[in-house]
Amino acid sequence: MNASGPIRLAVVGRGLIGSAAARHLSKMGHDVALIGPDEPADFARHDGVFGSHYDEGRITRSYDPQAFWRQMNRAAIARYGEITAESGVEFYREAGALHVGDRETTDVASVGTVCAADGINCEAYQDAGLAERFPFLKSTSGMLGYFEPRNAGYISPRRLVRAQTIAAERAGARIIGEPALGISESGSGVTIRTRSGSVEADRVLVAAGGHTQSLLGRSLGFTVYGRTVALFRLGAAEVQRLAGMPSMRCLGPKGDNPYILPPVPYPDGQSWLKLGGDPTDLRLESEADIKDWFRSGGSVAVADRLQTQILDRIRDLAFEQRRVVPCMTTFGDTGLPSIGPLSERVTVAFGCYGKSAKCSDELGRLGGMALLGEARAELAP
Numbered sequence: 001m002n003a004s005g006p007i008r009l010a011v012v013g014r015g016l017i018g019s020a021a022a023r024h025l026s027k028m029g030h031d032v033a034l035i036g037p038d039e040p041a042d043f044a045r046h047d048g049v050f051g052s053h054y055d056e057g058r059i060t061r062s063y064d065p066q067a068f069w070r071q072m073n074r075a076a077i078a079r080y081g082e083i084t085a086e087s088g089v090e091f092y093r094e095a096g097a098l099h100v101g102d103r104e105t106t107d108v109a110s111v112g113t114v115c116a117a118d119g120i121n122c123e124a125y126q127d128a129g130l131a132e133r134f135p136f137l138k139s140t141s142g143m144l145g146y147f148e149p150r151n152a153g154y155i156s157p158r159r160l161v162r163a164q165t166i167a168a169e170r171a172g173a174r175i176i177g178e179p180a181l182g183i184s185e186s187g188s189g190v191t192i193r194t195r196s197g198s199v200e201a202d203r204v205l206v207a208a209g210g211h212t213q214s215l216l217g218r219s220l221g222f223t224v225y226g227r228t229v230a231l232f233r234l235g236a237a238e239v240q241r242l243a244g245m246p247s248m249r250c251l252g253p254k255g256d257n258p259y260i261l262p263p264v265p266y267p268d269g270q271s272w273l274k275l276g277g278d279p280t281d282l283r284l285e286s287e288a289d290i291k292d293w294f295r296s297g298g299s300v301a302v303a304d305r306l307q308t309q310i311l312d313r314i315r316d317l318a319f320e321q322r323r324v325v326p327c328m329t330t331f332g333d334t335g336l337p338s339i340g341p342l343s344e345r346v347t348v349a350f351g352c353y354g355k356s357a358k359c360s361d362e363l364g365r366l367g368g369m370a371l372l373g374e375a376r377a378e379l380a381p
Helices: 016-027 067-077 080-087 109-118 127-133 157-170 209-216 236-241 287-296 300-313 356-371
Strands: 007-012 032-035 058-060 097-102 123-126 143-148 153-155 174-176 182-185 190-194 197-206 223-234 247-251 271-276 321-331 338-341 346-350
Touching: 007 016, 007 190, 016 032, 016 157, 016 346, 016 356, 032 157, 032 197, 058 247, 058 356, 067 109, 067 356, 080 157, 109 143, 123 127, 127 143, 153 157, 157 174, 157 356, 182 209, 197 209, 197 356, 209 287, 209 321, 209 346, 223 287, 223 300, 247 300, 271 300, 287 321, 300 321, 338 356, 346 356
Parallel strands: 007 032, 007 197, 032 174, 097 247, 197 346
Antiparallel strands: 058 153, 097 143, 123 143, 182 190, 190 197, 223 271, 223 321, 338 346
C-alpha cells in the first residue's frame, strides 16, 4: 500500500462526517485518502467496526434549540442539491418536519419563537386545525404543532454516505475500504495501520464516530451510548394512507418524546415507519462493548415501549412486521461536537449527540478546515 507514495491528507472514518470531509478536501485540490470499511453484511457475525449510518431514515430540518446546530443544518441542507449533482445519488425527500407537543406541559411554543427570530419558515397549528392538516394524528386536543414545509423532511444516511464517497472519488480522493486498526504520529507524518498494510500521511482527520476515542487510545470527554430504534413494515394501503405524513418530533419528557419518520422505502423493497427516542442511557465503555451491542440486535424492551408510543400517536396504525435495530450516539458536556486539532498532525471531528446526519456535510467541511489549520477555537477539543 506504500507503493503509490505518501498521501498528504487522510480521513479515517467513511461515515457521514468523514465522507463529507473527503469530498470538501478533494474539491479544494488536496491529495486525500478516505479510509473505512463497507457496511457489514451480517451484524450478528461481524467482528469489525460498526456505524450508525446503515439506515434509510433520518429527520432533516433547519430548526434546533441551539443556534450552532441551526447554523450547521442550514449550511448543509443548502448543499444537498450540489452533492446529488456531483454523485448522481438521490438521498433527500422534502416531506416537511412537524414539531408537536402538549402546549400545557411542553415548551413547544419556543419552536415558533426561535423560527420567527431566525427566519425559518414554519406554520402553526393547534387542536382541530392540527387534526385537519395532519389527519393521521390520533389525538390533537390541547396540542400545538409547528410545521417546516421547506428544506425539511428526511434523508437516507446510507445513500448520503454513498453520494459523498462517489463525489470525493470523482474529485480525486482515493478510497481505502478497510478499517483503520491504529494511528501513530511521528515528527515526519502519521501512519494509519490497516489489515493490508500501512498508509502514510502528512496529516489525518479522525471522524470515526463512536469508535474515535478507542482508535486514538484516549478519552476526549465523550460518552458513547447504545440506542434502539424500531421499524414497522407497512402494507401498500397503509403506505398510501400515510403518503402525506411528514417527519415528526414529538416534544415531551424524556421517554415520551419519540421522533417518527414517515413511510420510507428500504433496500428490501418494503416501506417501513421508523421510530426512535430510546430513553435508556446504555453506556458503551469500550470497543468490545460497541461490538457486543450491535451484534445483540438492540433492546426488545425499548422497542416494545416505542411501539406503544407510535400506536398512541398514529391513528389506526396497521403494521405487518416489527424490526428492532441497534445504533449508537456520542454525547459530551457542552452540546457542541469536538472538531479541532489534537496535535500538529492529528485532528478530530466527532461527538454529535445524535444530531449529525442532516448537517454532516457542514460538520465534515469544518473538520476538513480544522485539518488544514483553520480551526474554530470554540470547537477545539
